Amino acid sequence: MGYEKTQLKNGVRVITNAMPHTQSVSTILYYGVGSRYEEDRIAGISHYIEHMVFKGTKKRPTAKEISEAIEGVGGVLNASTGREITNYWAKVPKENFELSFDVLSDMLLNANFDPAEIEKERKVIIEELHQTLDSPPDLVNEDINAVLWGAQPVGRDIGGSDETVGGITREDLLTYMKQYYLPADMVVSVAGNIQHDEVVKLVEDTLGQLPAGERPVARPAKTLEGGPLVHVYFKETEQANLCLAVPSLNYTDPRRYILSMMDTIMGSGMSSRLFQEIREERGLAYTVDSYTNQLSDTGAWVIYSGVDPDNIDDTIRAIVDELKKLRDEKVPEAELEKAKKYNKGRMLLSLEDTRSVASWAGGQELLLDRILTVEEVVHFIDAVTVDQIHELAQEMFKPENLRLSVVGPYKDQDDRFRELLKF
Incomplete structure (x- = not known):
């Protein structure tokens, strides 16, 4: 397994792994940001943004149009938020790679953040938090982080709480995304039956046009002492x-x-x-x-x-x-x-x-x-x-x-x- 790497002028790193024998192409857009970067007041905002970029763009105004673009060719589209990373990914048949990249880049560059959709998704996320409370295995694996790190950002639920999610505004979402979704801390990784130069050109024409910014720095974490x-x-x-x-x-x-x-x-x-x-x-x-x-x-x-x-x-x-x-x-x-x-x-x-x-x-x-x-x-x-x-x-x-x-x-x-x- 060999890879090629190109770093664009604004800092975006493009990584490709050519796998000519495969029938699929997978694209992952990585951002070096997650819940540990959040202020207490807006805990859960990284996860909230991950939800909202699926809710419509100027080109694809509804969540249904976004999902249908990928699922319509048999592909898969998803995302996840962690404490230090947020990623968005699509896996499609090789002939649909350009479509998948267009969908992903459109979501990250042109999300509408429609006020009505923000309110609907707020309820969905709060229900997601409640689902963890109703699942003891999920709850204990979340709670152990609080025992290890207390009230620090690394010790709390990635999704935030009812209170913090309930207080996040549209302005908060847009400000946070502008502050932390930066080319300087972004990686585009593609694997499958593709050519490196082709991928670099697509990224350069879209994400490569963003201003660079500086890589964010999280607050240091300290393990709680005085155990057990x-x-x-x-x-x-x-x-x-x-x-x-x-x-x-x-x-x-x-x-x-x-x-x-x-x-x-x-x-x-x-x-x-x-x-x-x-x-x-x-x-x-x-x-x-x-x-x-x-x-x-x-x-x-x-x-x-x-x-x-x-x-x-x-x-x-x-x-x-x-x-x-x-x-x-x-x-x-x-x-x-x-x-x-x-x-x-x-x-x-x-x-x-x-x-x-x-x-x-x-x-x-x-x-x-x-x-x-x-x-x-x-x-x-x-x-x-x-x-x-x-x-x-x-x-x-x-x-x-x-x-x-x-x-x-x-x-x-x-x-x-x-x-x-x-x-």
């Missing part, structure tokens, strides 16, 4: 949901590949330690897994599980025991080798799809200002050692680092759960 920290969200549920997390590495830390191997060993797949011990051996939970949550200057490693409320104490104890074991005992070489093969295999399989390739290149370019090749990543994975995992586990797994969020039928029981977080 616990938050229990009372909810009458048939199943209790928990997230147990520890502060960890940001995505620029060279040790991130060590963390990735640790994550695989502990919580990726049915052969992982947590799955085997908690589900297969002890039958405590149906679901248990782990993931990394990494930002530019902070990060966390998170374990999630859904359990019978009567089993939650035993489940937390079992998780803590597995953390202690990883901290105190070195991983066998064979187990590490299995984790390496798993990661390399999953990476290679994911890169067969044009959207995955466009995401691989564009995401790295935006976040790291460089694109690692598959071969480079394989080298970094293969270089991880048993001793490195042991050292990182000893650094991470300390009682004062433990963070726990619980959603379930428990009232005023923070102290009870805090007592379980002991090595």
Whole structure:
């Protein structure tokens, strides 16, 4: 997999990966902005803007016309907002690439922000926020961020709250978009059966005409100290949901590949330690897994599980025991080798799809200002050692680092759960 890159005069970076054997082309427009850039008063505005650009332009006045332009050729059009990135993407048959780029660029350059549509979408977004509250797994995975980072922008819901979304005005939306949707922090990544020069010309004629601006800077994040920290969200549920997390590495830390191997060993797949011990051996939970949550200057490693409320104490104890074991005992070489093969295999399989390739290149370019090749990543994975995992586990797994969020039928029981977080 090879890529070509051109940076336009206004700062827009154009990345292409030619995949002549494919029948599709995927285009992703990345902006280096998300919820952590927002002031408290307008929390959720990045996500609000993502919704609004789908609601009509001068060329395509309605949301239906925008979606029909892509779906009418069998394509897919979507977007997502994170804490540091917002992206808009389309995947279409190769002969419809120019159409897809025209739709995406039109949305980002010429969105109407019609007052009536703003009010309708406000209700939709508030319902989306309520949907998270009605889903305990989603709620606990959101709440753990608040336990880790408190009231800082990185600790709150990406979508904001009823109050903040309810107060955002049309002027707020337009001002924020002008301030943060800048060529200097934008990447256009395209993968599929395309030519680099063709893509550069399309971008130059549209997004390349915008004034450059300066790359935005987010407020630094600080992990809350003084743990173990616990938050229990009372909810009458048939199943209790928990997230147990520890502060960890940001995505620029060279040790991130060590963390990735640790994550695989502990919580990726049915052969992982947590799955085997908690589900297969002890039958405590149906679901248990782990993931990394990494930002530019902070990060966390998170374990999630859904359990019978009567089993939650035993489940937390079992998780803590597995953390202690990883901290105190070195991983066998064979187990590490299995984790390496798993990661390399999953990476290679994911890169067969044009959207995955466009995401691989564009995401790295935006976040790291460089694109690692598959071969480079394989080298970094293969270089991880048993001793490195042991050292990182000893650094991470300390009682004062433990963070726990619980959603379930428990009232005023923070102290009870805090007592379980002991090595």
